Amino acid sequence: MTSIEILRRLVGFDTVSSKSNLALIDWVRDYLERRGVASELVHNETGTKANLWATIGPDRDGGIVLSGHTDVVPVEGQPWSSDPFTLTERGGKLYGRGTSDMKGFVAVALNAVDRFKATSLDRPVHLAFSYDEEVGCLGVPTLLEAIRLRGIRPAACIVGEPTSMKLVVGQKGILCADAHVRGHECHSSMAPDGVNAVQYAARIIDFIRQETERRYREGPFDERFNPASTTLHVGMVRGGTASNIVPRDCHFTVEIRHLPIDDPHEILQSVENHCRRTLEPEMRAVAPDTGITLSVVSKSPGLATNPEADIAAVVRRITGDNNSFAVAYATEAGHFSEAGISTIICGPGSIAQAHKPDEFIEISQIEAGDRFMQALADALGRKAAA
Template sequence: MNPQSMLSSLVAFPSVVGTPNGALIDYVRDYLAMHDVASVVIGGPEGDRFNLFATIGPAAVPGYILSGHVDVVPGNEPAWRGDPFRLRTVGDRLVARGAVDMKGFVAAVLSAVPDLVAMRLERPIHIALSYDEEAGCRGVPHLIEKLPTLCAPPLGCIVGEPTGLVPVLRHKGKASLRIVAKGRAGHSSRPDLGENAIHALLPVLGLIAREAERQREAGPTDAHFLPPYSTIQVGTIAGGEALNIIPDAASAEVEARAIAGVDPLALLEPALAAVAGDEALSAEVVARYPGLSLAGDHPLARLAGELSGHAPLAAVSFGTEAGLFQAAGIPSIVCGPGDIARAHKPEEYITVAELMAARDMVLRLGLRLGAGLPAVRSAAAQ
């Protein structure tokens, strides 16, 4: 199957983040089975969402993971000029929800499967597909947990988020909280008879703002990033029904984005401690994933540069699942087709040339592993 046809099949599954994806995973599993590639489906605690892991080549030999998520953001924007879950060709553009983020990379990998099988790889290529990445990388940890039972320790992982096929060495980590305050409603003329939930939020929100300023002024820095320090912000606040009603409920969503080497959840610990000390407040960790940091002279960086034809880029501002693979001891890099600026927008697209270039990159990896060339060893093995 050519990559355009595979992409058309994949985007036809409306695998919106937070919704069931079993039909898409079944489709991929059946496709792989047609080419005598076995796969393992790894469910999450939700019960209706699944990861998939497949190996081409000898699983007992260290190889490389090609990783992508199959969930997409909703396609409800009115500016779509057609069904977002039906691939359209507009000039050289392939338009659909998920075309660039990131079913394009997945389509490139899957379309290359028959050729990879024919190469009789001496070192394996693993395909890792995950769910609910868009909700804070919720699915892939369940896959990573199973990896020791599925294959030899991998030499590296390429996460195919859209980077213009330029290998990316670093990204920030992220943690997010939802803080909820409970009060007691009443008329605003008698605040002594009620409890204002919005007011209950204010001390912890002020603490968050002060910590954000402290990180800017005195926190550790990494010049590879813009800005070069860890950031914290209150992104949303909700509460209240009318000006003359004491609000009985309020909530705020907070995120921290941490430079590599800093635990993003640790940046929110002061807020969590304040919440724990106030019976009117509660907090839920919504998402958490670590940053990525790979040295420019790491063997995986050199390999990705050779495969993609591009010199590695120091850092990007968005986050990926690569940090989670790295935290599990697997050297990781981000390198995929298309431009992240097109993601999460109506008329999302990838070009035919970008899709084909990604497929060619996958085939070059296969040729390297199938031709008996020396494998790139991890830094720990050197």
């Protein structure tokens, strides 16, 4: 099979994050089994999804992880020109959901298995295919925990998110939290007797806006990113039941997209401090059963790999491009890095095509991915000979 034939199979599985990815995982497991490579599956709690881990080469420490996620974003409401789950070629491009983000990388990695097998690898090549990346990197932490418990310690990881095969060594991290303001309801004509949850939420939201603007002015800055500072943002608010009732509850979301050097928990703590020290005493002076809770719902660590790290040097040698970049979007790379694995991002396709109707990958990018994998196998083989 060629990479494009593999990609055709992978795109054919509707693995939108809300659905099971098991049909795809079974297909990959069979594909590897036919090549004498055993897979280990790490399921979610309900058994409806799985991460896949497989090792080619010697069973020992070190080596490289090739990491990709198997889930894709939804297609509802998007005007597609052809069926998103049927790979369709038009004008040198392959259309289909997940072609660039990121089944294209999974396809070139699988296509390279025979070559890795034919190379006398000194260190292992691991495949790590996860679920639920697109909904907050929920799958990969359990995979990393499983390999940690098994005592497997890879040295490096290539996360194949679409970078047009450019070397990416930095990304912002994301922390998402839910906020709940519990007020005290009453008739709106008696407003001072109540604690208006929506209005207290508005004060927290304004504090968040000021914090973002302060960082935008004063930093810290990392000029590789645009914007170059950490940003905080509220994307959803829900509160109140009627215009003539002082609302009892208000819920909103807080998203912190932070530079690798910033600690998102510290930033969330500053919001929390404002709630505890300024707002809650006022609220409780009116009604003691009121308060504010902030709870973290998901977290995706940033990435700040040294551009001189071994894995970065290997990728630079293969691509012949000495530049390295940082990206604003989040990937699983931060999780691998946090687990002590030296991690970079490099994969075929462009992020500009991701998550859109008529998502595509250029055939030339699949070919570049194939060449990359061949060169990687050769590089690992040469190491064995040295």
